[in-house]
Amino acid sequence: MKISVGVFFGGKSVEHEVSIISAIQAIHAFDRAKYEIVPIYVTKEGDLFVGNDLDKIEEYRDIPALLKKSRRVFLHREKDRSLLVRYPMKRFGGSVCAEIDVAFPITHGTNVEDGALQGYLKTLSVPFVGCDVTASAVGMDKYVMKALCKENGLPVLDCRRVYVKDYYGDRENAVARIESAMPYPVIVKPVNLGSSVGIGRAGDASELREAFEYAFQFTDTALAEPAISRLREINCAVLGDRESATASECEEPINSRAVLSYEDKYMSDGGSAKGMSAAKRKLPADIPPEVRQRVRGLAVETFRLLGCNGIARIDFLMGADSGDIWINEINTIPGSLSFYLWEPLGMSYTRLLDEAIRLAFKRRREESEISYSFDTNILAQFNAGSLKGAKLKGA
Ligand SMILES: Nc1ncnc2c1ncn2[C@@H]1O[C@H](COP(=O)(O)OP(=O)(O)O)[C@@H](O)[C@H]1O
Ligand SMILES: [Mg+2]
Numbered sequence: 001m002k003i004s005v006g007v008f009f010g011g012k013s014v015e016h017e018v019s020i021i022s023a024i025q026a027i028h029a030f031d032r033a034k035y036e037i038v039p040i041y042v043t044k045e046g047d048l049f050v051g052n053d054l055d056k057i058e059e060y061r062d063i064p065a066l067l068k069k070s071r072r073v074f075l076h077r078e079k080d081r082s083l084l085v086r087y088p089m090k091r092f093g094g095s096v097c098a099e100i101d102v103a104f105p106i107t108h109g110t111n112v113e114d115g116a117l118q119g120y121l122k123t124l125s126v127p128f129v130g131c132d133v134t135a136s137a138v139g140m141d142k143y144v145m146k147a148l149c150k151e152n153g154l155p156v157l158d159c160r161r162v163y164v165k166d167y168y169g170d171r172e173n174a175v176a177r178i179e180s181a182m183p184y185p186v187i188v189k190p191v192n193l194g195s196s197v198g199i200g201r202a203g204d205a206s207e208l209r210e211a212f213e214y215a216f217q218f219t220d221t222a223l224a225e226p227a228i229s230r231l232r233e234i235n236c237a238v239l240g241d242r243e244s245a246t247a248s249e250c251e252e253p254i255n256s257r258a259v260l261s262y263e264d265k266y267m268s269d270g271g272s273a274k275g276m277s278a279a280k281r282k283l284p285a286d287i288p289p290e291v292r293q294r295v296r297g298l299a300v301e302t303f304r305l306l307g308c309n310g311i312a313r314i315d316f317l318m319g320a321d322s323g324d325i326w327i328n329e330i331n332t333i334p335g336s337l338s339f340y341l342w343e344p345l346g347m348s349y350t351r352l353l354d355e356a357i358r359l360a361f362k363r364r365r366e367e368s369e370i371s372y373s374f375d376t377n378i379l380a381q382f383n384a385g386s387l388k389g390a391k392l393k394g395a
Helices: 016-027 057-068 116-123 133-140 142-151 164-169 171-181 205-215 262-266 289-306 335-341 349-368
Strands: 003-010 035-042 048-050 071-078 081-086 096-100 102-105 160-163 186-190 200-202 221-226 231-240 245-253 310-319 325-331
Touching: 003 016, 003 096, 016 035, 016 057, 016 335, 016 349, 071 096, 102 116, 102 349, 116 133, 133 142, 133 289, 142 221, 142 289, 142 325, 160 164, 160 171, 164 171, 164 221, 171 205, 186 205, 200 205, 205 221, 231 289, 231 335, 231 349, 245 289, 245 335, 289 310, 289 325, 310 335, 310 349, 335 349
Parallel strands: 003 035, 003 102
Antiparallel strands: 035 048, 048 071, 071 081, 081 096, 160 221, 186 200, 186 221, 231 245, 231 310, 310 325
């Protein structure tokens, strides 16, 4: 029997479109002798759809028309089966559209990569590929991720976090706080977005205010950190889990501007639907063997520190002159799942997907050994009378 994989993509995220590209690439790379693929498109409103045309990129030029010929469903768990059930349900049976053995989120950004979708799947007990709730949430928040790295002695740039309310409550103070912590130029970015959305660079106080105000159009929490002037960027993916993890080849993305933009990442191929795999890069990165080894080592350490699972990509900043290396961010569901970083090491996209699914089932087996009930018999002590006004110790 084939394993049925529900590929989730889209969702309420600014990276909705990028996710469609990543997911459709993956859908065409699965080993069809082994897997049956159920594409599950999540609209920007969060509605789930299944259908025969959801795996065709050209259909997304007209999403309303695509949805018309697709079927709206909800995910339902019945005993140990994960079912996609037609919504609204038919009155007399026949409402189950598909059944999946495992969910594979190929989603980028808020609500879908940050632990929210993962929490939804976990609540329903649907096994899923990739990072669990905590690793996804920590990985999405650039500030929390850096704090965790710093606590564990991994190299990250010093940074300050600013909440939108505090900023507009006292702009002078917010700017003064950053100025006392770091020299200009400063980079301001939303803590929880990707694809270079909302990022700005400031050389003085007025540009710093502009940068915050720009970032706050997209987020309620921003981060300021020193801008690295002569910057090189190195990315490295990791595949594995807490027990064992391996690093991919390293790439050096090539940017045409000071800040690698959304266009650099996704549109450099004239808008053809190749996602991150079409971005301009040097692969392998042109770095000495000892730098490559350090980057790959740090990538695995970061992956394991966050408790990641499946495929993640860790992005580094490197001072072109100093050679200093800092962990910049982790993408717990990287664009194009970083398949192109494994090919130079002899691992095909098909095998990469296979491994990610194997790791999901491995985690499921390990979780099933954890007990979710704790026999204390506290309910036996209660009667209706004693519940009134009773306080639960430690609750
Ligand atoms: N501290 C920094 N100094 C210089 N450039 C930076 C710095 N942080 C980010 N950038 C530039 O901005 C781009 C996007 O920032 P990043 O932190 O990777 O956010 P995103 O999640 O949007 O990719 C980076 O690829 C890099 O080009
Ligand atoms: Mg980045």
